[in-house]
Amino acid sequence: MKKEHISTSLFFLITAIFFFLFYKIIIPFFAPICWAAVLAIIFYPFYEKLLTKLKSKGWTSFIVCILIIILIIGPIAYLLATLVSEAVTGASKINSLIKSGELKEYISIDLPWLDSFKEKLKDYYDFSKLNIDVIAKQSIENITGLIINQSTWFIANMTRMVFYFILMIFSMYYFFKDGELVIGNIKRLIPLTENQINATFKQLKEVIQATMYGGLVVALIQGLLGGILFAIIGIPSAVFWGAIMAFLSIIPFVGAFVIYIPAGLILMLSGSFVKGLIVIIIGSIVISQIDNLLRPYLISGRTSLHPLLLFFAILGGIYLFGLLGIVLGPLIAAVFIILLKIIEFKLNPESETGST
Numbered sequence: 594m595k596k597e598h599i600s601t602s603l604f605f606l607i608t609a610i611f612f613f614l615f616y617k618i619i620i621p622f623f624a625p626i627c628w629a630a631v632l633a634i635i636f637y638p639f640y641e642k643l644l645t646k647l648k649s650k651g652w653t654s655f656i657v658c659i660l661i662i663i664l665i666i667g668p669i670a671y672l673l674a675t676l677v678s679e680a681v682t683g684a685s686k687i688n689s690l691i692k693s694g695e696l697k698e699y700i701s702i703d704l705p706w707l708d709s710f711k712e713k714l715k716d717y718y719d720f721s722k723l724n725i726d727v728i729a730k731q732s733i734e735n736i737t738g739l740i741i742n743q744s745t746w747f748i749a750n751m752t753r754m755v756f757y758f759i760l761m762i763f764s765m766y767y768f769f770k771d772g773e774l775v776i777g778n779i780k781r782l783i784p785l786t787e788n789q790i791n792a793t794f795k796q797l798k799e800v801i802q803a804t805m806y807g808g809l810v811v812a813l814i815q816g817l818l819g820g821i822l823f824a825i826i827g828i829p830s831a832v833f834w835g836a837i838m839a840f841l842s843i844i845p846f847v848g849a850f851v852i853y854i855p856a857g858l859i860l861m862l863s864g865s866f867v868k869g870l871i872v873i874i875i876g877s878i879v880i881s882q883i884d885n886l887l888r889p890y891l892i893s894g895r896t897s898l899h900p901l902l903l904f905f906a907i908l909g910g911i912y913l914f915g916l917l918g919i920v921l922g923p924l925i926a927a928v929f930i931i932l933l934k935i936i937e938f939k940l941n942p943e944s945e946t947g948s949t
Contacts, residue, residue, distance in 0.1 A: 624917055627914075627921065629762070629764035635801070640653060812842035815848070822876065828872075860872060902926055908922070910922020910923070
C-alpha cells in the first residue's frame with residue numbers, strides 16, 4: 594500500500610473518531626439546541642427588522658431572546674400550571690359527586706333505545722353488575738395518581754429543565770448573532786452548486802416555518818376557541834380540555850372533534866340537549882373548519898411534502914424525538930427528498946430536478 598493511501602486512511606480514521614466523540618459530546622444537549630435553532634429560524638425575520646434599527650447584533654439578539662421568553666415561555670409555563678390545577682380540581686369534584694351519590698343521578702338516563710340495546714346484549718354481559726361508582730372511583734384514582742406522578746417527575750427534574758432552558762436561550766442568542774456566519778460555513782462544506790445549496794436551505798427553512806406556523810398556530814387557535822366554548826357552555830376544566838384539543842389538532846387526521854363531539858353527546862344524553870347541540874354545531878362549523886381555512890393560507894404550498902409522507906414524518910418524529918419531532922420529522926423527510934433529487938440529478942444531469 595502506498596504511503597499516501599495510508600496517510601489518507603489514517604486521516605479519515607482519526608476524523609471518524611473525532612466526529613463520533615463530538616457526537617457524544619453534543620447529543621446530551623440535542624433537544625435544547627434544536628429548539629433554539631427552530632425558534633431562531635421562526636423569529637429571524639423579526640430579528641432582522643429590529644437589527645436595522647438597533648444596529649447592534651449583540652443587543653438585538655439579547656432583546657429578541659427576552660421577548661421570546663415573555664411571549665412564549667411564560668404563557669406555556671402558566672398553561673402547564675393551570676392544567677395541573679384544573680385536573681386536580683376536576684378530579685376532586687367528581688370524587689365529591691361519588692361520595693354524595695349525585696354521580697348516579699347524572700349518569701342514570703332513561704332512554705328506550707338504550708334499554709333495548711342492553712336487553713339484546715344481556716346474554717353476553719350482565720349490565721346490572723356495572724357499578725358506575727366503582728368505575729368512576731377507579732378512574733379518579735388513576736387520574737390523580739398520574740397527576741401526582743407527573744408533578745413529582747416535574748419537581749424532581751426541575752433543575753435539569755432549568756439548565757436546559759438556559760442552554761436553549763444561550764444557544765438561541767448566538768444563533769441570532771452569528772447564524773449567518775454558521776450557515777455560510779456549512780454551505781461551503783456541501784458539494785453542490787450555489788443555486789442548489791441556496792434552494793436546499795430555502796426549502797428547509799420553509800419546511801420549519803410551514804410546520805410551526807401552519808400546525809401550531811392553527812392548533813393553538815382551535816384549542817383557544819374550544820376552551821372558550823367549553824367555558825361559555827359551563828363545562829368544567831375548560832382550560833384543560835382546550836389544551837387537549839390544541840394538542841390533538843397538531844396530529845394529522847386527528848383533531849379537536851375527538852373532544853368536542855363526545856362532550857356534546859354527553860351533554861345531550863344528560864338532559865342539556867341544547868347545550869350539547871351548540872357544542873357540536875359550533876365545533877363542527879367553526880373550530881374544525883379553521884383548520885381547512887387557515888392551514889392552506891399559512892402553509893400556502895410552501896412545502897412540497899406529500900400529505901401521506903408528512904403524516905408519517907410527524908408521527909415518526911414524535912416517536913423518536915418527542916414533541917420536537919413535530920418539527921424534526923418533516924425536516925428529516927424534506928432532507929431525504931432533497932437528497933433523492935440530488936442523486937437523480939447526478940445520475941441524470943440533463944434532468945431539471947437537480948434544482949431542488
